[in-house]
Amino acid sequence: MKLAIAEAIATERDMASISIPIPLRDRARTGLLGWLATVDHKKIGVMYMMVAFSFFVIAGVLALLIRLQLAAPNMQVVDPQTYNQIFTMHGTVMIFLFTIPMLVGGFGNYLLPLMIGARDVAFPRLNAFSFWITLGAGLVMFGGFLFGARSDAAWTAYIPYSSKTFSPTIGMDIWLLGLILLGIGSTLGAVNFLVTLYSMRAPGMTAWRIPMFGWAMGTTAGMVLLATPVLTAALIMLVADRNFNTQFFTTNRVQLWQHMFWFYSHPAVYIMILPAMGIISEVIPVFARKPLFGLRAVVISTILIGLLGFTTWVHHMFVSGVDPTIERFFMFTTMVIAVPTGVKMFNWLATLWGGSLNLKTPLLMCLGFLATFVIGGISGVMQGSIPVDQYVHNSYWVVAHFHYVLFGGSVFGIFAGLYFWVPKITGRMFDEKLGKLHFWTMMIGFNVTFFPMHFLGLLGMPRRIATYDAGRGWEAGNLIATIGAFLLAFSVLIFIINCIKLRNGERAGNDPWEGNTLEWSTTSPPPEYNFREIPVVESDRPLFDARMRTPSA
Amino acid sequence: MMDKSNLAMHMAGSQRWSDSRPDSRVGQPQPAKPTRVKNIGLLGVAFFIVSESMFFVGLFLAWFYLRATSDAWPPAGVAPPPLLPAVINTGIALLSTVAVLFADRAIARDNRSGLIAGIATAGALGVIFMAVQSAEFTALSALAQGSAYGSTFTFLLLFHVLRVFVGVVLMGVVLVRALLGHFSSRRRLLVQGTAMYWCFITGVWLVVFAVLYLLS
Ligand code: HEM
Ligand SMILES: [Cu+2]
Numbered sequence: 001m002k003l004a005i006a007e008a009i010a011t012e013r014d015m016a017s018i019s020i021p022i023p024l025r026d027r028a029r030t031g032l033l034g035w036l037a038t039v040d041h042k043k044i045g046v047m048y049m050m051v052a053f054s055f056f057v058i059a060g061v062l063a064l065l066i067r068l069q070l071a072a073p074n075m076q077v078v079d080p081q082t083y084n085q086i087f088t089m090h091g092t093v094m095i096f097l098f099t100i101p102m103l104v105g106g107f108g109n110y111l112l113p114l115m116i117g118a119r120d121v122a123f124p125r126l127n128a129f130s131f132w133i134t135l136g137a138g139l140v141m142f143g144g145f146l147f148g149a150r151s152d153a154a155w156t157a158y159i160p161y162s163s164k165t166f167s168p169t170i171g172m173d174i175w176l177l178g179l180i181l182l183g184i185g186s187t188l189g190a191v192n193f194l195v196t197l198y199s200m201r202a203p204g205m206t207a208w209r210i211p212m213f214g215w216a217m218g219t220t221a222g223m224v225l226l227a228t229p230v231l232t233a234a235l236i237m238l239v240a241d242r243n244f245n246t247q248f249f250t251t252n253r254v255q256l257w258q259h260m261f262w263f264y265s266h267p268a269v270y271i272m273i274l275p276a277m278g279i280i281s282e283v284i285p286v287f288a289r290k291p292l293f294g295l296r297a298v299v300i301s302t303i304l305i306g307l308l309g310f311t312t313w314v315h316h317m318f319v320s321g322v323d324p325t326i327e328r329f330f331m332f333t334t335m336v337i338a339v340p341t342g343v344k345m346f347n348w349l350a351t352l353w354g355g356s357l358n359l360k361t362p363l364l365m366c367l368g369f370l371a372t373f374v375i376g377g378i379s380g381v382m383q384g385s386i387p388v389d390q391y392v393h394n395s396y397w398v399v400a401h402f403h404y405v406l407f408g409g410s411v412f413g414i415f416a417g418l419y420f421w422v423p424k425i426t427g428r429m430f431d432e433k434l435g436k437l438h439f440w441t442m443m444i445g446f447n448v449t450f451f452p453m454h455f456l457g458l459l460g461m462p463r464r465i466a467t468y469d470a471g472r473g474w475e476a477g478n479l480i481a482t483i484g485a486f487l488l489a490f491s492v493l494i495f496i497i498n499c500i501k502l503r504n505g506e507r508a509g510n511d512p513w514e515g516n517t518l519e520w521s522t523t524s525p526p527p528e529y530n531f532r533e534i535p536v537v538e539s540d541r542p543l544f545d546a547r548m549r550t551p552s553a
Numbered sequence: 554m555m556d557k558s559n560l561a562m563h564m565a566g567s568q569r570w571s572d573s574r575p576d577s578r579v580g581q582p583q584p585a586k587p588t589r590v591k592n593i594g595l596l597g598v599a600f601f602i603v604s605e606s607m608f609f610v611g612l613f614l615a616w617f618y619l620r621a622t623s624d625a626w627p628p629a630g631v632a633p634p635p636l637l638p639a640v641i642n643t644g645i646a647l648l649s650t651v652a653v654l655f656a657d658r659a660i661a662r663d664n665r666s667g668l669i670a671g672i673a674t675a676g677a678l679g680v681i682f683m684a685v686q687s688a689e690f691t692a693l694s695a696l697a698q699g700s701a702y703g704s705t706f707t708f709l710l711l712f713h714v715l716r717v718f719v720g721v722v723l724m725g726v727v728l729v730r731a732l733l734g735h736f737s738s739r740r741r742l743l744v745q746g747t748a749m750y751w752c753f754i755t756g757v758w759l760v761v762f763a764v765l766y767l768l769s
Contacts, residue, residue, distance in 0.1 A: 122593050191600040199590045225604045233611030237708065246704035248615060253701065256618050260611060 039124035040528055044131050045110030046425060051135055052102035057492070059093035062086050064489055067449075071482040073470040080466035084152035085171075087464060089145060091155030092175070095272070096182055097138045099410050103275035104186065104224070105134060107417055108193060108217045110425065114519035114526060115211045117202025117535045122195040130189040137181035144174030151175035154464060156261060157238070159254040164242045173242060176235050183232040190224035193217055202518070204537035208299075211517045211540070212292060215299045216278025219306040223267045223274075226310070231264035255320055262313035270309040272406060274302060276413025277344060280366040283420050284348055286513050287363035288355025293347045295540060301340030308337040318389040327386055334384035341377055345370070361435030362513075365416035368443050372408025376401055379454065394464075397457025403450045415442070415495070423512050427524040428505035434498040441491035448484030452477035516541040598746045602753045605716070609757055612709050613764065619701040626769065627702045634689075634706070639766045642685050643758065649678035650755045653724070657748040660731075663738045669731050672744075675751065676724040679717055686714045709761050716754045723747040 035043055065086050069077040078086065109127065113120055121127050144150060149171035153161035157175070160166050197218045201210065210218075234257060240246040249257045285292045292298060314322055314330035348370060357363065379401040383389045392398060415438075423429050456477040461468065468474055511520040520543050522531055539545050590596055620626045627633055656671025689710060696703030727747055730736065736744055 123597060126597075187604045188601075191597055191604065194600050195593050195597045199593045199596060225600060226607050229604050229608035230611035230614070233608050233615070237615065237704075240704070240708070245698040246708070247699070247701045248619070248704050250701065253619065253622060256615060259618065260614065263611075263614070 039120075039128045041109045041113050041121045041124065041127060042425075042526065042528075042530075044127055045106050045108070047131060048101050048105030048109060048134070049107075051138065052098050052106055055093050055097040055138060056102070057496075059090050059098060060489060060492060062090040062093070064485060066090060067482040067485040069467065070478050072479065073475060074467055076467075078466075081152065083466040084154075084464075085145075085150040088152050088154050088175075089141075089150070092141065092179075093138075094406075095155060095268070096179065097141070099272045099406065099414075100186065100268070101134055102414055103272065103410065104189065104193075104217070104220060105131065107213075107275060107279065107414075107421070108189075108220075111213060111421065111519060112193060112196060112217055113200065114522070114530055115214055115517045116197065116200060116205055117518045117531065117537060118196065118200040119530050119534075121192050122200055123192050126188055127192055130185045130192065133181055133185035133188075137178045137185060140181060141175060141178035144171045144178075149174055156265070157257075158261075159238075159249045159257045162238060162242075162257075163249065167242075173239060176239050176242075180232055180235050180239075183228045183235070186224050187228045187232075190221040190228075193221040194225065197221075202535050202537050208296065209537055209540045209542075212281035212295065212298060212302075213275070213278035213517075215302055216274045216281070219302050220271050220274045223271050223306050223309060227264045227267040227271070230260055234260035234264075255317070255322065258317050258320055259313070262316045263310075266313040266316065267309045269402075269405070270305055272410045273413075274305065276369070276410045276417075277302070279413045279417040279420070280348065280369050281344075282517065283362045283416050284351050284366050286420075286515050287358045287360060287366075288352050289358065290351055290355040291516075291541060291544075293350035293353075298344055298347050301343040304340040305337060308333060308340070312337055315384050315389070318386050319393050331384060331386050335381065338377060338381050338384075345374060345377075360419075360513075361430065361432060361439055362416050362420040364436065364439040365412050365419060368439060368446075369409060369412040369416065372404050372412065372443075372446065376404025376406075376408055379404065392457055394462055395457035396453040396461045396463055399463050400450050400453035400457060403446075403453070407446055407450070412442075415439075420513065421519075422499075422502070423508035424519055424524045424526070426502055426505075427508050428502045429508050429512060430498050430505060431501050434494055434501070438491055438494040438498060441487055441494060445484050445487030445489075445491050449481050449488055450484070452480045452484075456481075511543065514543075514547065516544050518542055521546065592742060592745070594742045595745055595749065598749050602750065605753065606757075608712070609709075609760070612705065612712065613760075616705045616709065616764065619705055623701060628700045631696065631700065631702065633769055634693075634766060636766055638685050638689060639762055642682055643762050645678050645682045645685070646755045646758045649675040649682070650752055652678065653748045653751045656727075657741070657744050660736050660741045660744055661738050665731060665734070665736065668736060668744065669728065672724050672728050672731065672747075676721055676728060679721040679724065683714060683717055683721070686710060686717075706765060709765060713754070713757055713761055716750075716757065720747070720751050720754050723750065 035047065038044065065078060066083070069075050069083055109121070112118075149169050151157070151162075151167065151172045151174070153167055153172060157172075162172055197210070197214060237246070237248040237260075238257070241248050241250075281292055281298060311333040312330055314326060315334045318327055318331075348366075379397070383392050383398065383401060419430055419435055456474055459473050459477070461472070461474050461477075468478075508524045510523055512524075513520070518531075518535055518537070519526070521535060535542065652671045652675035654671075656668045656675065659665075659667025659671055690707070693703065693707050693710070696706065698704075723743075724747060727736075727744055730743070
């Protein structure tokens with residue numbers, strides 16, 4: 001019912017100036033207890049975002065320590081042991097405590113019910129439980145870090161580094177326990193999202209009218225559901241090996257850990273990129289003033305990526321001594337998965353093409369995503385080839401690759417989403433000038449940091465080394481990377497300042513960007529029940545329809 | 554194309570263009586909480602069972618990988634596990650599944666005593682199952698520390714029997730609530746969920762039995 005939405009917008013807008021009466025339910029739940037005891041998907045989403053962002057800052061500081069240590073040959077900022085602990089924690093926190101909780105827990109929770117026209121997720125209390133268990137897991141991991149028991153076997157926890165022999169302290173066990181808890185939290189969250197998406201859509205929202213972000217979250221949740229339990233099994237097995245003397249990962253069977261770990265962790269890289277792709281698929285059409293080019297192609301390639309994501313994990317093990325026939329199969333699938341990724345790339349470019357681009361910060365972040373992600377995709381395909389990978393594996397080339405896809409992709413996507421939806425979440429607009437400054441410092445800082453790493457890798461610099469001698473040709477690249485890292489940190493500082501300035505930001509109103517999806521039909525921030533009236537959807541851009549129908553709005 | 558079914562349109566008394574892809578749901582009265590399936594709780598249980606299955610897929614992956622990379626399976630000097638207790642437990646598992654399904658069918662017809670009888674039988678059988686398994690464990694614990702074979706064997710049994718425990722606890726809750734007069738043909742989500750989960754547990758046992766006992 002386009003009319004109803006249009007009317008709702010009109011009335012909401014009119015009421016905004018008369019100050020909206022808050023229903024009693026809402027008022028009762030403000031204040032600290034209102035947050036801690038909440039089962040509202042929006043508050044839970046915001047808490048995920050806050051927690052994840054805090055972890056982002058912490059892991060970022062660890063990254064600065066890494067870059068300081070490597071800025072010049074033979075630096076002694078930290079000792080090698082501590083260095084190992086720092087990069088372990090940096091990787092673990094960025095992946096498990098920042099990117100995944102931010103995208104899935106934060107954006108997923110906040111937006112999914114709003115976008116599909118629901119009042120909440122299917123199981124709100126389970127949702128709150130997932131959040132608290134995730135936070136608890138994060139604290140467990142840091143608990144070990146603070147009390148001197150730290151894991152130092154990298155985020156991949158390869159055997160034998162993570163075995164009792166090489167990681168004798170309880171730090172490793174705490175790390176494993178934290179990951180097990182996190183896995184439980186995200187598996188339950190995935191169940192919740194899948195049921196929500198399947199059964200809670202507003203009337204009229206047929207499959208092809210689900211917003212792209214919804215499809216991305218659905219695929220992501222499916223991958224979480226299928227992949228995470230396998231990692232959980234492996235983690236429990238490792239705990240048992242370390243403490244109960246079982247014999248799963250004895251030294252002549254190190255590959256078993258790698259298989260089980262990458263069976264989860266390759267899908268996990270898509271768990272981290274698909275929601276970001278979903279975000280930019282929502283943002284680009286709004287700022288190009290065009291519908292998403294080939295929505296169905298994007299949906300189908302998203303699902304294909306989700307399925308194929310389970311068939312490529314051995315490309316992380318090309319030097320582990322896997323049977324060559326098997327390796328070749330996985331090389332083939334790795335090349336194949338680049339195809340649906342490329343399809344999406346063309347869809348975004350075609351959406352931009354000929355659009356009347358509104359170059360606000362959210363769109364800039366999306367352009368940053370496209371420009372950097374494509375480089376990461378290309379370096380990925382290159383190292384997906386066995387002969388190339390045997391040369392670059394475990395070198396800084398790989399570090400460059402995954403930062404181009406994870407920072408250039410996921411993190412730019414996250415910031416695109418924040419600049420786009422924080423006005424909805426808070427009711428205030430960001431400062432556009434600071435936003436642009438944030439984008440440009442981040443874009444430049446990012447490339448200055450990570451582009452030289454391609455060369456360092458090709459020059460033979462291994463990853464995860466605490467220091468290096470002069471005279472190998474690695475000095476310049478490392479120094480440039482360190483300078484870039486501080487620029488990058490500065491850009492995040494600008495974002496934080498921009499967040500603080502939100503208090504006095506311009507009022508956003510219901511629909512500051514002329515959006516397409518249902519969340520823009522309700523107030524900013526939305527009431528606890530989201531929609532006064534559940535909307536009825538008649539196309540994949542319900543708000544666009546509504547605008548077309550209200551002559552003066 | 555004109556969309557004649559639209560409630561708002563009728564109320565507003567106006568006509569307007571509609572999307573070219575009409576949807577039969579448009580214009581239906583609005584439920585407070587729109588849902589497209591009768592029972593979202595059961596859908597949740599179904600998805601949860603998918604994730605539970607993947608956990609066992611992980612353990613079986615380890616089993617087959619370690620088996621493929623071992624010289625002898627079970628290792629030399631280790632006798633294959635005795636079949637009899639496992640056969641007995643297979644019978645028990647199947648019987649209890651029948652009982653739990655009977656209980657669910659009964660309450661679907663508002664037959665509460667049938668529910669109580671069925672769920673009590675299934676729960677009791679579950680307890681017997683656990684007792685037999687714990688005897689297995691005492692025999693196995695030494696094995697677990699000695700070899701990859703023993704480790705995966707014990708893990709598969711252990712994590713299966715943990716699920717049995719959860720299932721028995723669920724059946725206990727159902728039993729108590731049924732005795733208190735809860736549940737009816739319209740309100741039996743917990744019964745249905747428990748039945749579904751129990752069927753899954755039995756299914757896992759059948760695979761465990763086939764792989765660990767029959768195929769080794
Ligand atoms: C075109 C698609 C992609 C291809 C063909 C590809 C290929 C590869 C290959 C072959 C490796 C192993 C390199 C080695 O260790 O020697 C790798 C590593 C990695 N990739 Fe990708 N990749 C792609 C996209 C992505 C995306 C989208 C992400 C995440 C958002 C990602 C994250 C990673 C990470 C984190 C690693 C390193 C893991 C580690 O060893 O610590 N990749 N990629
Ligand atoms: Cu991979």
